[in-house]
Amino acid sequence: MTNRAKRPADVNQRAVLIAKIATGEIEDKPDLKGKNPAAVELGKLGGLKGGKARANALSAKRRSEIAKKAAKARWAK
Numbered sequence: 797m798t799n800r801a802k803r804p805a806d807v808n809q810r811a812v813l814i815a816k817i818a819t820g821e822i823e824d825k826p827d828l829k830g831k832n833p834a835a836v837e838l839g840k841l842g843g844l845k846g847g848k849a850r851a852n853a854l855s856a857k858r859r860s861e862i863a864k865k866a867a868k869a870r871w872a873k
Contacts, residue, residue, distance in 0.1 A: 804810050817824045851859065 804813060813822075816822045854862070
């Protein structure tokens with residue numbers, strides 16, 4: 797299993813698979829067919845710092861407005 801195995805629906809089988817991955821018995825790699833590995837790494841980089849950078853760029857007032865809108869949307873359901 798060099799590519800990522802489909803996760804079993806059964807809880808016990810999934811636990812066995814996770815244990816095998818954790819112990820290194822099998823390797824768990826995402827399927828990157830047709831993707832540029834360098835672009836994938838850059839995407840991870842941007843994703844890791846994007847939220848913090850956006851929060852730093854916003855004013856306290858704007859962050860408060862966004863939070864209020866989000867709370868209103870959550871409670872509207």
